[in-house]
Amino acid sequence: MLFMVIERFRAGNPDAVGQRFRARGRLMPDGAPIAYVASWMTSDGAACYQLMEAPNAAALEPWMNAWRDLVDFEVVPVLTSADFWAGRTG
Numbered sequence: 001m002l003f004m005v006i007e008r009f010r011a012g013n014p015d016a017v018g019q020r021f022r023a024r025g026r027l028m029p030d031g032a033p034i035a036y037v038a039s040w041m042t043s044d045g046a047a048c049y050q051l052m053e054a055p056n057a058a059a060l061e062p063w064m065n066a067w068r069d070l071v072d073f074e075v076v077p078v079l080t081s082a083d084f085w086a087g088r089t090g
Contacts, residue, residue, distance in 0.1 A: 001053070001054060001055065001056065001077060002037070002051060002052070002053055002077070002078050002079065002080070003051070003052045003053075003054060003057060003060060003075050003076065003077055003078065004049060004050070004051055004075075004076045004078045005049070005050040005051075005052050005060065005064075005073060005074070005075055005076075006047060006048075006049055006073070006074040006075075006076065007047060007048040007049075007050065007067070007071045007072070007073060008046065008047045008071065008072045008073075008074070009045075009046055009047065009048075009070065009071055010070055010071065010072065012044070012045075012046040013045075013046075014041075014045045014046070014048075016070050017048075017067070017070050017071060020067075020070065026063075027063065027066040027067065028063050029062045029063060029066075032059065032062060032063060033054060033055050033059050034052055034053065034054040034059050034060055034063060035052065035053040035054070036050065036051075036052060037050075037051040037052060037053055038050075038051045039051065051078075057075050057077065060075060
């Protein structure tokens, strides 16, 4: 499954997130059944939109827990447009 993970940086400040990322990487747990696909930042740097692949939303929890002190998360299940329209009958 695909998930759009919306990360809102505490106090709208991405600097602490950037410092941790540069020092320690994405902090994906070893052996976790999740994969980073792509990401986009808002132009003001207050939020990041990450497309992640995982078997379910619960699988993202260990990764998000490594960032919760700096980031508030919203997880939205998404489909590619092709998959969405392939499943429509109307």
